[in-house]
Amino acid sequence: DALVRTEIAARTRHEPVVSPTGWPPVRDRYDVMIVGAGFAGAVMAERLAADGGKRVLVVDRRPHVAGNAFDHKDEAGILIHQYGPHIFHTNSADIFEYLSRFTEWRPYEHRVLADVDGQLVPMPINRTTLNLLYGLDLKTEEEAAAFLASRAEPVEPVRTSADVVISAVGRELYETFFQGYTRKQWGMDPSELDKSVTARVPTRTNVDDRYFTDKFQAMPAEGFTRMFERMLDHPNIDLLLGVDYADVREAYPHDHLVFTGPIDEYFGHRYGKLPYRSLRFEHRTLDAEQHQPVAVVNYPNEAVPYTRVTEYKHLTGQVAERTSLTFEYPSATGDPYYPIPRDENQALYKRYEALALAEPNVSFVGRLATYRYYNMDQVVGQALATYRRLSATLAERAAE
Ligand code: FAD
Ligand code: UDP
Numbered sequence: 001d002a003l004v005r006t007e008i009a010a011r012t013r014h015e016p017v018v019s020p021t022g023w024p025p026v027r028d029r030y031d032v033m034i035v036g037a038g039f040a041g042a043v044m045a046e047r048l049a050a051d052g053g054k055r056v057l058v059v060d061r062r063p064h065v066a067g068n069a070f071d072h073k074d075e076a077g078i079l080i081h082q083y084g085p086h087i088f089h090t091n092s093a094d095i096f097e098y099l100s101r102f103t104e105w106r107p108y109e110h111r112v113l114a115d116v117d118g119q120l121v122p123m124p125i126n127r128t129t130l131n132l133l134y135g136l137d138l139k140t141e142e143e144a145a146a147f148l149a150s151r152a153e154p155v156e157p158v159r160t161s162a163d164v165v166i167s168a169v170g171r172e173l174y175e176t177f178f179q180g181y182t183r184k185q186w187g188m189d190p191s192e193l194d195k196s197v198t199a200r201v202p203t204r205t206n207v208d209d210r211y212f213t214d215k216f217q218a219m220p221a222e223g224f225t226r227m228f229e230r231m232l233d234h235p236n237i238d239l240l241l242g243v244d245y246a247d248v249r250e251a252y253p254h255d256h257l258v259f260t261g262p263i264d265e266y267f268g269h270r271y272g273k274l275p276y277r278s279l280r281f282e283h284r285t286l287d288a289e290q291h292q293p294v295a296v297v298n299y300p301n302e303a304v305p306y307t308r309v310t311e312y313k314h315l316t317g318q319v320a321e322r323t324s325l326t327f328e329y330p331s332a333t334g335d336p337y338y339p340i341p342r343d344e345n346q347a348l349y350k351r352y353e354a355l356a357l358a359e360p361n362v363s364f365v366g367r368l369a370t371y372r373y374y375n376m377d378q379v380v381g382q383a384l385a386t387y388r389r390l391s392a393t394l395a396e397r398a399a400e
Contacts, residue, residue: 038067
């Protein structure tokens with residue numbers, strides 16, 4: 001038994017498997033199988049193994065851990081994020097402390113500029129943005145607030161992603177910064193999206209040009225992937241990479257399943273497909289030390305096909321002669337990255353959630369499995385809470 005497990009661990013942790021075909025059937029039993037090695041799956045695995053003493057098998061169809069937070073060195077030796085820029089931020093000391101068990105941090109505060117017809121201005125909109133854009137000299141928060149109030153168009157009730165912005169800054173600034181970007185990013189007008197989407201981005205009357213104001217803002221010192229490797233490095237955890245759940249669900253008996261993939265896929269799209277938005281990432285390396293003044297430049301103009309450009313050296317502090325960038329092109333097809341927040345999608349999700357609630361031996365965790373537009377820290381918080389509930393349930397079952 002132990003030998004077989006060691007063998008799986010040895011094979012899988014260091015040499016990602018491309019296909020499970022040809023594998024001898026492993027007649028081992030796991031307490032828990034976990035589908036997905038992203039934040040949701042890795043936190044569940046770490047807690048179940050290290051705190052709960054459970055034997056866990058983690059399966060991911062991608063050939064690497066870390067899910068969408070995966071980073072690695074590209075051909076130029078620059079640490080890049082394969083699936084677009086990931087910046088860690090949270091207000092929760094508990095979540096920050098939990099992750100701090102697996103990584104040191106590099107202090108980093110994210111700053112974003114928007115390219116408005118070639119002029120780079122701070123995003124979120126702040127007093128500097130207004131002064132630059134309109135050639136003004138607004139000196140106080142009160143002056144900036146009065147300027148915005150003179151342009152804001154009251155909307156009652158505030159329901160959509162257009163309403164939120166127009167009621168705060170008026171139609172012109174809405175069109176400049178939000179309408180085109182959102183149409184590109186989501187393939188629909190902001191008026192068709194729940195208000196929660198653009199409400200992620202605040203409007204400021206001060207000159208704070210940070211993208212986030214959370215108490216904790218930092219990047220894992222050696223990258224996200226290294227942090228995940230440490231989380232998953234436990235004798236109770238085996239890892240199968242490059243393997244789809246559908247191909248191994250029967251091969252590895254387990255008492256409980258944690259599923260972090262798309263919930264509609266788990267149920268065979270029984271009620272139809274849940275919409276997810278995708279992106280195509282174009283990674284480029286330039287023969288220049290620096291390309292842009294900050295990590296991310298947003299392109300709100302609808303005529304530009306990408307939404308934003310990331311230059312990783314700003315995030316990581318890496319020093320090199322060359323620099324690597326990622327251009328994000330939104331797409332209707334491809335890997336599911338974003339649940340699309342609108343009422344009809346939520347209603348469809350609720351039907352799948354009802355099926356999920358009727359499966360006592362499966363926990364659904366994470367952005368795809370609970371169809372929530374969650375940041376990394378929210379997924380960690382959700383997984384920690386799910387683990388607490390699950391460990392109580394497993395203890396009750398064991399006592400029966
Ligand atoms: P995922 O990371 O998607 O992991 C799910 C895993 O399950 C995947 O690796 C997938 O391959 C695997 N899987 C699915 N189905 C199967 C199957 N059938 N068999 C085997 N494996 C399967 N958050 C922030 O906090 N800050 C940011 O700056 C930030 N930037 C982002 C930028 C982009 C472009 C995107 C798309 C997201 C960003 N996020 C950011 C959000 C962050 O990526 C997510 O909150 C987090 O990664 C979700 O973790 P997860 O485990 O739920 O899902
Ligand atoms: N948004 C926008 N213009 C911007 C930045 C954001 O219109 O310059 C809108 C857009 O709809 C986007 C949403 O606000 O999808 C949330 O932005 P955020 O930067 O949080 O998106 P994420 O990093 O999750 O892709």
